[in-house]
Amino acid sequence: MDANSLARLPIDTDRAGQLQALLTDLDPATLTWVSGFVAGLAAERARAGGRAAAPAPPAPEPPSVAAPPAAESAPRALVLYASQTGNGRRVAERLGRSLEAAGLHAAVYAASDYPLRQLADERLAYFVASTHGDGEPPDDARPLIDFLAGRRAPRLDRLAFTVLALGDSSYPKFCATGRALDERLAELGARRLAARVDCDVDIDAKAGPWLEHAVTSARAETGTSAPRLSVVTPLRPAPSQAATREHPVEVELLVNQRITARGADRDVRHVELALPEQRFDYEAGDSLGIWVENAASAVERTLELARLDPAVAVTIDGTTHSLRTWLTQRREVTRLARPLIEQLAERSRSDELRAWLAPGGAPQLRAAFKELQVADLLRRFPAEWDPDGLVRALHPISPRLYSIASSRREVGDEAHLTVAVIDYERDGERRHGAASWQLANLVPGARLRAYLEPNPRFRVPADGARDVIMIGPGTGVAPFRGFLQARIADGARGRNWLLFGGRRREFDFLYQLEWLNALRKQQLHRLDVAFSRDHQAKVYVQHRLREHGAEIFRWLEGGAHLYVCGDAERMAPDVHEALVALVAEHGGRSQSAAQEYVAELAAARRYARDVY
Ligand SMILES: Cc1cc2nc3c(=O)[nH]c(=O)nc-3n(C[C@H](O)[C@H](O)[C@H](O)COP(=O)(O)OP(=O)(O)OC[C@H]3O[C@@H](n4cnc5c(N)ncnc54)[C@H](O)[C@@H]3O)c2cc1C
Numbered sequence: 090m091d092a093n094s095l096a097r098l099p100i101d102t103d104r105a106g107q108l109q110a111l112l113t114d115l116d117p118a119t120l121t122w123v124s125g126f127v128a129g130l131a132a133e134r135a136r137a138g139g140r141a142a143a144p145a146p147p148a149p150e151p152p153s154v155a156a157p158p159a160a161e162s163a164p165r166a167l168v169l170y171a172s173q174t175g176n177g178r179r180v181a182e183r184l185g186r187s188l189e190a191a192g193l194h195a196a197v198y199a200a201s202d203y204p205l206r207q208l209a210d211e212r213l214a215y216f217v218a219s220t221h222g223d224g225e226p227p228d229d230a231r232p233l234i235d236f237l238a239g240r241r242a243p244r245l246d247r248l249a250f251t252v253l254a255l256g257d258s259s260y261p262k263f264c265a266t267g268r269a270l271d272e273r274l275a276e277l278g279a280r281r282l283a284a285r286v287d288c289d290v291d292i293d294a295k296a297g298p299w300l301e302h303a304v305t306s307a308r309a310e311t312g313t314s315a316p317r318l319s320v321v322t323p324l325r326p327a328p329s330q331a332a333t334r335e336h337p338v339e340v341e342l343l344v345n346q347r348i349t350a351r352g353a354d355r356d357v358r359h360v361e362l363a364l365p366e367q368r369f370d371y372e373a374g375d376s377l378g379i380w381v382e383n384a385a386s387a388v389e390r391t392l393e394l395a396r397l398d399p400a401v402a403v404t405i406d407g408t409t410h411s412l413r414t415w416l417t418q419r420r421e422v423t424r425l426a427r428p429l430i431e432q433l434a435e436r437s438r439s440d441e442l443r444a445w446l447a448p449g450g451a452p453q454l455r456a457a458f459k460e461l462q463v464a465d466l467l468r469r470f471p472a473e474w475d476p477d478g479l480v481r482a483l484h485p486i487s488p489r490l491y492s493i494a495s496s497r498r499e500v501g502d503e504a505h506l507t508v509a510v511i512d513y514e515r516d517g518e519r520r521h522g523a524a525s526w527q528l529a530n531l532v533p534g535a536r537l538r539a540y541l542e543p544n545p546r547f548r549v550p551a552d553g554a555r556d557v558i559m560i561g562p563g564t565g566v567a568p569f570r571g572f573l574q575a576r577i578a579d580g581a582r583g584r585n586w587l588l589f590g591g592r593r594r595e596f597d598f599l600y601q602l603e604w605l606n607a608l609r610k611q612q613l614h615r616l617d618v619a620f621s622r623d624h625q626a627k628v629y630v631q632h633r634l635r636e637h638g639a640e641i642f643r644w645l646e647g648g649a650h651l652y653v654c655g656d657a658e659r660m661a662p663d664v665h666e667a668l669v670a671l672v673a674e675h676g677g678r679s680q681s682a683a684q685e686y687v688a689e690l691a692a693a694r695r696y697a698r699d700v701y
């Protein structure tokens with residue numbers, strides 16, 4: 090402890106001196122034990138009414154990784170999360186910390202890291218599971234789901250559990266993974282501690298009470314009445330400097346350059362951001378989260394159609410803003426929300442809207458979420474609105490994620506992004522995506538609130554001698570620019586193969602010069618492209634994959650890692666199917682054996698996807 094940190098302690102100098110004398114020469118393990126002892130003491134005194142204490146300093150940012158386990162003797166609670174874009178991981182880690190603070194030994198695992206055979210021996214488990222694709226589990230959780238679904242799944246009669254499902258009600262298969270998991274665990278004999286809770290995009294609204302109940306139920310199940318002094322509460326690390334979703338940090342725009350040619354159907358930008366030192370310790374494969382406000386034009390249009398006064402004050406859960414501020418800073422106006430459609434169906438008495446919400450209406454609902462913004466819906470289904478009702482019907486605004494298209498080893502404290510700008514016409518008016526449009530209009534020097542969304546599943550191989558196959562059409566190519574920079578900086582000896590796709594070579598060949606240069610320097614060893622509108626027959630990356638199936642299979646047999654990034658709706662499933670087909674064809678395997686081969690690749694983290 091140096092003089093500066095002593096000066097910051099909320100105790101007098103004499104006691105600070107005693108504290109320093111006491112701690113001098115203690116080894117790290119003993120220091121950790123002491124920290125737990127003191128934390129336990131503090132918790133006990135707080136519960137007992139405590140002695141008057143000096144005002145506590147602001148709570149440090151919680152650690153971003155699961156807290157180390159409490160004493161082995163403490164009852165164990167398993168927290169298992171299936172998460173693709175980090176929301177589930179954050180909730181699980183929060184639960185882990187709360188359980189530890191309650192005196193339990195919280196074992197927090199990503200589904201892919203958990204030894205599945207151990208599940209039958211667990212007594213108490215909390216599952217946090219998100220849904221991706223079209224009602225699919227996150228890639229990492231596939232082995233867990235398959236294990237439980239299989240005929241060899243163990244009986245779980247000794248297990249008490251509860252599930253927190255994460256999803257987005259704009260998808261027809263809302264929270265499908267959590268629902269399926271909950272049902273299957275019960276079928277296997279496990280006992281529900283509490284009914285499953287489904288979270289929409291405003292995750293905290295439901296996750297907060299679920300977390301509280303989880304801790305209470307864990308105490309009741311294990312007979313843990315309160316934290317005990319013998320339980321080592323983990324030492325919290327020094328306040329983290331890392332930019333997080335809840336605590337984003339300002340970054341500065343350096344470059345905003347269009348990289349599709351004039352005349353292209355799409356405006357795609359290469360964006361370079363200056364990052365404050367040490368706040369974004371990213372690796373190629375991670376994403377950057379960007380918080381934005383809605384454009385004034387989108388907010389005005391929405392308010393005009395709802396026939397509401399922008400200046401009127403609205404109070405929700407104790408927070409008061411003008412209606413304009415709610416819609417600019419706190420609510421989505423470019424993305425629909427299911428509660429909005431439900432409200433509108435009621436207020437407009439529209440049979441059409443009711444039909445969308447009925448069981449057979451999924452296709453219409455899906456199309457609406459894909460194509461319509463809030464104003465489009467308000468125009469089509471006129472209704473009476475009140476300010477409070479409108480704010481409550483809209484989803485809280487969410488940050489947008491962008492794959493980082495650089496490696497810090499190449500660009501230092503910068504992050505590069507590849508952003509497709511959403512800009513189209515509807516009903517004779519321009520419509521824009523909130524974040525991509527704002528990014529497209531920023532000039533150098535502008536500032537944005539950003540944070541790091543790590544993606545540990547999507548990394549270049551630790552062994553640089555491995556080959557990599559990168560499939561990234563459109564903006565899906567972004568992380569592979571980062572991968573290549575990282576591989577070059579690391580001196581990785583393995584070969585690099587990129588499969589890129591777009592509509593037309595002349596307009597959409599993102600980073601063309603960089604790839605061609607890398608090819609020339611033999612840093613990129615193969616480049617295959619598919620431009621769907623350059624030929625009579627539409628050619629996509631999945632066709633190239635099949636065409637070069639024999640070679641792809643040889644690379645895979647030689648230990649290559651294969652990555653897919655970009656469109657989740659059509660490209661990723663088509664590429665997956667092509668991959669299974671080429672393994673069957675060139676590996677001489679049946680369809681099911683080929684599927685198993687691909688599943689094993691994924692389990693070994695040699696087939697990883699980052700799709701959206
Ligand atoms: C892990 C991850 C990584 C990502 N990486 C990237 C990346 O590298 N590059 C990138 O560009 N994006 C990336 N995205 C997508 C990105 O996060 C945003 O979703 C995207 O930029 C749109 O956000 P927006 O705010 O501009 O549009 P929004 O404000 O979300 O507007 C979208 C709405 O506009 C409407 N709409 C959109 N397009 C059309 C259309 N063509 N026709 C009719 N209606 C339409 C729909 O109603 C839609 O709901 C990624 C997403 C994830 C989850």
Ligand SMILES: Cc1cc2nc3c(=O)[nH]c(=O)nc-3n(C[C@H](O)[C@H](O)[C@H](O)COP(=O)(O)O)c2cc1C
Nearest residue numbers: 172173174175176177219222224256257260263264
């Ligand atoms: C590409 C994509 C597909 C999604 N598909 C679904 C879906 O089918 N059903 C659903 O309820 N939520 C869906 N979601 C929403 C996520 O489940 C939601 O954002 C969740 O909070 C993500 O949690 P995670 O970050 O832990 O993965 C999807 C999200 C993305 C990005």
